[in-house]
Amino acid sequence: MDVPLNFNRQNSARFEREVSVDSVTVSDLVEQLSGFVRRQFPIFVFITSCCLALGLVYLFTTPPSFTSHAMLLIDSSKLRVLQQQQAPIGDIPIDTSYVETQVEILKSENIGLSVVKDLKLAEDSEFVGSGSGLIGWIKGLFSSFNVQPETKSDRVALGSFLAKRSVTRVARTYVLDIGFTSLNAARSADIANAIADAYIVDQLQSKYQATRRASSWLQDRIKELRQQASDADRAVLDYKQKNNIVSVGGSSDNPRLLGEQQIEEMNTQLGTARAAAEEAKARLERIDSVLKKDDAKDVPDATVTDTLHSEVINRLRNNYLDLAAKESIWSQRYGANHLAAVNLRTQMTEIRRSILDELGRIAQGYKSDYEIAKSRADGLEKNLEALVASSQVINRDRLGLSDLESTAKVYHTLYDSFLQRYMEAIQQESFPITEARVISAAAPPERKSGPLTLPVLGIAGFIGIMLSFGAAVLREAIDQVFRTSRQVESALQVNCLAVLPRLGPATGSTWLANGPAAWLGSGSSIVRSKPVAEKPERELENAGLSKVSDLITSVLSREATKNASIAPRHAAINKRLDFTNRPFLRQVVDEPLSGFAEAFRSIKIAADIGGSNRNHKVIGITSTIPGEGKSTVAANLAELIAHSGKKVILLDGDLRNPTLTRAMMPDSKAGILEVLNGTMTLDDAVCLDEQTGLNFVPGPLKSRLVHTNEVLASDSLKSLIDDLRQKYDYIIIDLPPLAPVVDVRATTKIVDSYIYVVEWGQTRKNLVQSQLLAAPELYDLLLGVVLNKADIRVMGRYEDYYGSYYDKKYYGRYGYSG
Known part of the structure; x- marks a missing residue:
């Protein structure tokens, strides 16, 4: 989950306006939806294709089925001939609930079981077997082949029968549609007619049985009533005789x-x-x-x-x-x-x-x-x-x-x-008449009712889209990395200065981590300098060195003892930078019309525009973790500004892991530590790129320090930076990453602005947010974020204009190369 951050001072006003005014509009929703589809398009294509393929397999392996329909009319007018009372003129409407009741009776197991027994469906493999087609074959793998008893086979056939039978009411009429689906057209018609006949016979039998039961009950009741009436008459006569009551006429009632x-x-x-x-x-x-x-x-x-x-x-x-x-x-x-x-x-x-x-x-x-x-x-x-x-x-x-x-x-x-x-x-009992009659008998259909190609493929496609949508949403939920500038600005509330494309399989941080051999291959003549044995950090911590100057002097004395050839000092430093075997560090110079170089120009423009509000002469380049390409960004930014005619000096401020020094001056014997200690002047330590005029001050390549944060926060370094401000237009410092060490936070007094490098598609959002939250003083000086190592082809799925921006169709109109 993204952690909200406070705005930095430079961009707070702009973001406050955006947050207060910006709202989710229809265009935003459309853009987000289209971006979601572009990003997860392969998932949609893959899962939907698989579902469609399964649908095609189902169509090719499933035999055709046929559905016949018999029409049954519910009509109570036939019963009026049997009624003794006078019937009213006209038809009496049948209650809707009565018709629905008849539908349920037709759907009952009693009717189904009667048809199963009459047509001996329990002996038909279509009803008691595993079925045909792909689904039947799958069911057959898990079903047993044991002989089932007659009762169980009837129940199995009944279950299959009920699944293939349909009974519906035709609109609001009294007509019932009885449908049955079978693999045989004639068989489906016979079974549909058998269902109608079974319903009529069931109605006759139910009426006959009800009449028989009523007659039997009435007969017993009549005997009881006859005896009771006789007893009552006898009681009347006895009473008259006892009380001398003689009737001489009148009606029976009086x-x-x-x-x-x-x-x-x-x-x-x-x-x-x-x-x-x-x-x-x-x-x-x-x-x-x-x-x-x-x-x-x-x-x-x-x-x-x-x-x-x-x-x-x-x-x-x-x-x-x-x-x-x-x-x-x-x-x-x-x-x-x-x-x-x-x-x-x-x-x-x-x-x-x-x-x-x-x-x-x-x-x-x-x-x-x-x-x-x-x-x-x-x-x-x-x-x-x-x-x-x-x-x-x-x-x-x-x-x-x-x-x-x-x-x-x-x-x-x-x-x-x-x-x-x-x-x-x-x-x-002798009248074989019911309320229902068949008005249209079922006939064998000429066309199959299933499986229908379009509906099956439609359902398969719909299921595929739903499954792919779920998988895409899941991928989106677990994809908590930076892939677009909008994500950077939304999660970090800072400007995304540029999106740098990936240069190649062995560029950037890969070369810096593995040395020139990773760039040139095993046949390269340039070999990475092997560092001398280093003193453990615990020994340095116990050395009792409390002052930074003492620390620097101690390290330089130890190095001077080991390397007696260090004097004179300027002879031990390679004064020329050679990028012949390291082209990625000056890609902006070698290919000035590329999209890569244009992205660095946008970084420089951001620094120049920001200069109206704050001085951005000293720019620190850092990242969250190692390997995100911060050194490559620092070198290319310095080369770009120097190539434009500005006086630029590049400092390797990563004192624990001076990757730029290993890449650009692997044979350097002294650098920034000697300058800070006073054992070497700045002019002797500076290396020069003759093509662009870039000055470079290497870092400590032969030894590693423990208290590097004290060095970066020292007054000596601050004095050095103040001197450099007078001589150079821009001072670019390659700083260590923020997560492993605290060195970057110690440079806030000397650095005007920070450029934060984030590796595209790799560094997690919560890690970057937590590190910036822990360093609010750095966040306030943040000039912006650079997304590095971006796959432009994949980025087109996240924001469609990236693909066209770097495409030669648009970019080439201005003479730029890919």
Whole structure:
């Protein structure tokens, strides 16, 4: 994981703006994705190709399969012919859940096992064998060839059968699609039709079995209900007999008892008798009123019903009226006192008396009738009261009878209902009709259904892309090294000054580590100088040398003793630098139009531009670990600046491992230590490159120091650097790596800027970050980072413009070589 670092002073303002303003945009995501694909493109190609190859192998080794389809319709209209109740007009829609239930029934093992047994699929190698093709061959390697029992072979065949069968509902209709895939086209059609037939037979059998079970249960239940109804009827009769309850009619739901009928009849007779008595009483009262208001001068009022029908009264009344008429005539003619008129009036009185006698006789008859009617009504009333009293007792007994009759009625209703259902179930057993029917039988297909080339290759390609993507992500996760300038700037928050391409198989740090023989080969005439025996570091530590000057004097005295030919001093130093056998150290001079040289120019420009803010005359070159090519970078940078006409001096400041001195002055006898000690002047120690004018001060080649950090932090070195500042435009110091020793941190007082060399694709990010975090004083003076030994061809996968930048197509337009 990257460790964030604080910005150095030079670039802090720029990075603060970038961090605050910069955000992940779509273009950034596209660029990152394209870079990811470019970097891991070989992984994508390899894994996807392998998966496609496996897909092709599968296509070539797998035999073709054929799929047939049978269409089944779920229709409940057929059952309406069997229903006793009146069916509504129109079709009744089937519930969706019912159709889904039928789909699950078709998918059940019961249907599958029926087809397996009917078609004897357990004996077919397609269903019980390991299968054909590549997958079948692989399965056959791990399967046993033992003879399996019949039950187990059926289960194995059933498993293979269910894997090749498909049942789906066609959209939102009531049609079910039954499909089956087989290696034989005709076989697939036969099995698909067999599935439909097995489903219909299963439906018939299930209905028949359900009807049989229902009939058996209904028959037993009917027997129980018949016995219960009979017991209930017997209980009703026993109760009636015990309580003298006699039914004389009525409906079965409401039977009439004898007492109720007698009361009703008696009540009717009583009403009739009371009406007759009232009528007789009215006639009697009427005739009595007539007799009471009789006037001697008038004819009696005979407006009574019986008088109107009496012949005696009618005759007497007629005579009376005749005499009255004659009396009126005689009285008018002869006077009222005439004898004849008096006789007529006497006759009229006799007739009137006769009429009254007749009315009295009729009144006596009315009185007799009234008394008879009243006597009859009173008798009926007494009889009715006796019947009502007797009926109340019977009604109390009838309460228990109602319960018994209700129970008997319920048992009879249940008995009739179950008997009707039993008769319907018996009839339905003989109707072979189901809700489903085949509307399209399966036919042998003309084309294969699998394996299909495009889908198989598509799936293989998709799997390959997914696997390659996972492998690529894993590679990205474990690739914690620097490969692009963006990674450097993101992880270290410093400028990436340049990306230097790899020069060759035996260049840079490889030569510096192994000497000229590594560059020239075994036949080279230049041989690496063998260093003299060195004193162990422990001995130097115990020497008791506390001052740097004493340390330098001690080392030089020991070397002078061993090499007596060192005087005069300037004669022991090779004053000329020879790069004939070491071209990589001045690659920028030998090939000034190469991309390698152009990268060093960008480093120099960065130092020149940074000079407006800070003096960059003294530049230290360091790295994290040995072998990253810092010495090569230091030499080429010094050669480039010197070749441009500037006065440049290159110091080998790696006192423990002076790689530049071994490469450029392997025969040197003295160097920077002698200058610091005062035993040699700077002019005597400096070596010259005549072509570029570069001055070089070698390091201690014959001995190794322990307290090199004290030497680099000494006032003598600081004074030397101050003198060099007055004479030279640039001072390049090749410093030791940061991780093994602490020498670099001791140079922060004399060095203006540091250039940090990181080997491309090798040095881990966390190592560089941890070293820079441990040296904040160095980080503040960091001019930038140089990515060294980059494989430009591979870098095109990380950032596409690198490939075109170093390509002659663009770079050659300005006269540059590769």
